[in-house]
Amino acid sequence: MSFFEILPPSVLFFALGFAAAALRSDLSVPDALAKTLSLYLMMAIGLKGGIAIAQPGASAGLVPALMVGIALSALMPLPAYGLLRAATPLDKATAAAVSAHYGSVSVVTFAAAVGQLNATNTPYEGFMPAVLAAMETPAILTALLIARRGGAATSGGAKEMAREVFLNGSVVLLLGAFLIGWLGGAGAERQLAPFITALFPGALCLFLLEMGITAARRLRDRGRGLDARLIGFAILMPLIGGAVGLAGGLLVGLSTGGVGLMAVLGASASYIAVPAAMRLALPSADAGIYVTLSLAITFPFNVLAGIPLWLWAARLATQ
Amino acid sequence: MSFFEILPPSVLFFALGFAAAALRSDLSVPDALAKTLSLYLMMAIGLKGGIAIAQPGASAGLVPALMVGIALSALMPLPAYGLLRAATPLDKATAAAVSAHYGSVSVVTFAAAVGQLNATNTPYEGFMPAVLAAMETPAILTALLIARRGGAATSGGAKEMAREVFLNGSVVLLLGAFLIGWLGGAGAERQLAPFITALFPGALCLFLLEMGITAARRLRDRGRGLDARLIGFAILMPLIGGAVGLAGGLLVGLSTGGVGLMAVLGASASYIAVPAAMRLALPSADAGIYVTLSLAITFPFNVLAGIPLWLWAARLATQ
Amino acid sequence: MSFFEILPPSVLFFALGFAAAALRSDLSVPDALAKTLSLYLMMAIGLKGGIAIAQPGASAGLVPALMVGIALSALMPLPAYGLLRAATPLDKATAAAVSAHYGSVSVVTFAAAVGQLNATNTPYEGFMPAVLAAMETPAILTALLIARRGGAATSGGAKEMAREVFLNGSVVLLLGAFLIGWLGGAGAERQLAPFITALFPGALCLFLLEMGITAARRLRDRGRGLDARLIGFAILMPLIGGAVGLAGGLLVGLSTGGVGLMAVLGASASYIAVPAAMRLALPSADAGIYVTLSLAITFPFNVLAGIPLWLWAARLATQ
Amino acid sequence: MHARKRIEIVVEAVRAEAVTLLLDRMGATGWTILPVLAGRGHQGIRRAGDPGGVDDNVLVLCITSAEVASRVLAAEGELLGARPAIVTLTDCQVLRADHF
Amino acid sequence: MHARKRIEIVVEAVRAEAVTLLLDRMGATGWTILPVLAGRGHQGIRRAGDPGGVDDNVLVLCITSAEVASRVLAAEGELLGARPAIVTLTDCQVLRADHF
Amino acid sequence: MHARKRIEIVVEAVRAEAVTLLLDRMGATGWTILPVLAGRGHQGIRRAGDPGGVDDNVLVLCITSAEVASRVLAAEGELLGARPAIVTLTDCQVLRADHF
Numbered sequence A, B, C: 001m002s003f004f005e006i007l008p009p010s011v012l013f014f015a016l017g018f019a020a021a022a023l024r025s026d027l028s029v030p031d032a033l034a035k036t037l038s039l040y041l042m043m044a045i046g047l048k049g050g051i052a053i054a055q056p057g058a059s060a061g062l063v064p065a066l067m068v069g070i071a072l073s074a075l076m077p078l079p080a081y082g083l084l085r086a087a088t089p090l091d092k093a094t095a096a097a098v099s100a101h102y103g104s105v106s107v108v109t110f111a112a113a114v115g116q117l118n119a120t121n122t123p124y125e126g127f128m129p130a131v132l133a134a135m136e137t138p139a140i141l142t143a144l145l146i147a148r149r150g151g152a153a154t155s156g157g158a159k160e161m162a163r164e165v166f167l168n169g170s171v172v173l174l175l176g177a178f179l180i181g182w183l184g185g186a187g188a189e190r191q192l193a194p195f196i197t198a199l200f201p202g203a204l205c206l207f208l209l210e211m212g213i214t215a216a217r218r219l220r221d222r223g224r225g226l227d228a229r230l231i232g233f234a235i236l237m238p239l240i241g242g243a244v245g246l247a248g249g250l251l252v253g254l255s256t257g258g259v260g261l262m263a264v265l266g267a268s269a270s271y272i273a274v275p276a277a278m279r280l281a282l283p284s285a286d287a288g289i290y291v292t293l294s295l296a297i298t299f300p301f302n303v304l305a306g307i308p309l310w311l312w313a314a315r316l317a318t319q
Numbered sequence D, E, F: 001m002h003a004r005k006r007i008e009i010v011v012e013a014v015r016a017e018a019v020t021l022l023l024d025r026m027g028a029t030g031w032t033i034l035p036v037l038a039g040r041g042h043q044g045i046r047r048a049g050d051p052g053g054v055d056d057n058v059l060v061l062c063i064t065s066a067e068v069a070s071r072v073l074a075a076e077g078e079l080l081g082a083r084p085a086i087v088t089l090t091d092c093q094v095l096r097a098d099h100f
Ligand SMILES: Nc1ncnc2c1ncn2[C@@H]1O[C@H](COP(=O)(O)O)[C@@H](O)[C@H]1O
Pocket: D010, D036, D038, D039, D040, D041, D042, D043, D044, D045, D046, D057, D085, D086, F028, F029, F030, F031, F032, F033, F061, F062, F063, F064, F099, F100
């Protein structure tokens, strides 16, 4: 394995952004660009997935993979909540909210892993973006159930919840683009390839640069006084989630790339869709904690250590 | 005709954005991205047109086409105003302002039609972007004359009017890029093709996604209580304009693609350049009406039904 | 030489933006896009340079070129300051601040020159982006020493200064991308070429359009009453700097392209990194002067006249 | 000129709609929402633009009659349910009495 | 501290220049324009960022002497010709008398 | 409702941190920073978004007790060292006394 494979440009840009912000450089990325890149990644990932499964036979194995993904998202908040209540000083509402983040997934972490697979020409099941979309929101429901059982006040009725789960912006765009890619098939690919394929690695570099800046700034603004046990959780939990994801991927017989992506999904923690949902549904939980853990600790850990680990483990386990 | 040709990805993204916003999903696109994409489309369309007419013989037929376009833009406000005053409850100033929108044109509608032609490899006259630019503003002048005759207070003298007509941002960028493409010719094409050609379909998808969101939001915020007769106008008028455009295109002997584009131009209604001009020149007209009609009713109608209709009619009429 | 080579599309877009804003057209570019394009240019230039010097033998001559660049940046503020104090009415603090701008460099001017070299297939040393990065900040230190000697109050201690010099956003991104390109080598090129190479000319056109608008607006808002001697300085100084840069490039035996770029660097004046640094370190200097001179006079002069002049002179001098 | 009240509320962007709906219900004739770049309060620093938008604040400005203002402030429970960080009230004068 | 007036005007972005030109002419020494995200008034909801920019509002803030303030408000006709949605006046105090 | 002071400061964006650090040190419990689009003052027009960001201004808003306010204004030298363009003080009332 070359240096380039272990530390690809996108990861180095993450490190560059992180280092710059940690050293208080004035390097910064406009908010609108960050938002644009995240829309772009979701659109590109969704379209690529849809175009891929439009090919004959490509949807074989989709249903079991979806079921594993949904089960992972819905169930992982339980051990996460247990761990948090047993080993950290978090109150019930905040612990429930944090557990939702770790059951759910991160689109950018997934994109970074896809970037790695592409760079090493490792194939993976085309339907994985659908699994990604399906894993975004079940964890939110589980966490709210936990919170209600724990007596925390949740706001919003069943209708608001349903909207949050099915109409969350990321879910809509990922699934919508997936469907459009699937309907468009080869024709869509011919037209859109330069946009969704050729630009992908560069856009990922730029986005990870900004994520590095954001993570380091967050750590500076809000990281002080962060409990060591919480930091421990934010590193341990992705290892547990990744291992369970790996097992799930093997269970349903995914390819090497697919197993690696399933492990990365299990390991990843949401920092876009879930925080916004928690702010609305569980207002008493402390956003300062959950955004910091998932964005400023787990995300960097996954980008720097988690992704290479799980892709390597997937290779080992599927040989 | 395949499914892909009837409902290409860009139109599906429009529908996705519209549905998401109508269902109150939190999917949104930063304003700066929307503005950027509209600059990009104008620049790309202008450059492509200029590069195309730099080829020997490619400007044959330009002058008659320009004249038809200008005539369409300058004259269509008259029947539009008549229709509005006869059949809807609009006051004179607002009716005049609305008529300016329908005489003028929409760059994004044109871009969507161009995207369709490209996807089906239908050629069209390279000078059509110049016709697009020429059609942006004559309608403004006509509408202001109508308003003055009707006794509505217009603000701004001849100088401001001239600036609005010739120095409107869209006109300047479209014509400027057209000129630059024409001067640069094949050299410009070699350099700029990845930017203006390869990215075009993807950028169009992203832009139509955002237009779908914008149209649905506008309908939600301002559509309540919209008179049914106004909605009727916003669907009938593009049919009239499109038919007249089709006839004009046939009259000057354009190709199938050119006739289709001329019809689409006739059918399209401005929602960027003209609203801003009307706000300044005819402040007593109700912006709530004219933006809503052109952006939230006519634009979706054209994207979903008008463009396929006119491209099909052009094929029929030129065979 | 064809028309296309003398006035390439990017320069014409600059002229278009300038003319539009001067004539008070409402054409405008969102701030976030301008910021994004400048990040993109720095990233693309840095990566291309790094990838280039990853090739065997490509770093030969890097050290002398760096030394010439640093010397230029560190020393050119001295004649600039002398000239300003002798021939213009500027106070000491403002004169020192202006001199920092002219010792330092402009990334966009460099990018425009690179665009020209690419369009005419003129090769240049791959390490020139590192020279660009190295030239950004030495001039700041010299100017502050001049200001202190002149008795002007500078704010911020040695630590803040060091941060400004080494952690300035442009320097960090340029050098970081250079390093990443160098580490990634051919693998990075394969992945990132569409992003950094294919898009470059188009992005440059869009950015120069916005720079034209910005320069003309600045001239309108702040140019009134600008002393003729100051305008003279803003045209004479880039000629001096360019000539010295040309000599330096020849001295260390750069290629035609390299000598041209070194001259352009000498001629160029910073308008992003240095103004921000001066605002912090030399608050009593008049930002209205230094931004206007470098952005609204020297930058247009370099884009329209300086770059062609120096590339032509480099060709002449290296034959 | 006519005497009115100026209510200024800083609140999380995700909860702004709850505040404006309350203002609507209490009879305010209008309101204006301004963006916020950053802020500090009991929660520490909140900087706009985090990926999920949970740190975004906005400032809601409402010019209204003394009556409506006191109704709004009396709905303290509901208002604070939207967790506004700050609510201030200032006296002001307006040009058009009929507009507020 | 010195007593001054604080004028706050919400107006359509396309018409902001008419307001600031008026302030300049009436003798104000300066003004500041803030962006607006959204607003509600008699016209219903106006949300910034529509394609043509006609729904964008801005808030113009001007600190000035009582004299200039009354001159500005007396130009009511012209001011309302620029269709400001709201104009409010508040008493305030400033640090540097010579600046306003 | 409880009486407090509303301090409003327009200052260059690059120097905003100096102002908020001063507010922190003088005992303010919080502050809010709003973006500015453009402004005019003694320096002429300043329009946000120039490439180096030196023309960007921000508006710092701080609700605080009379005591803290007078401490802040007494630090006039330091405050003007941060070159705020305008500093105004207004009386206001707040809902939650313990918050300020
Ligand atoms: N004293 C204050 N003055 C002005 N703004 C404040 C003040 N306290 C809080 N804020 C604003 O309210 C937000 C949330 O406050 P808090 O909930 O106390 O952290 C902060 O981020 C500030 O934007």
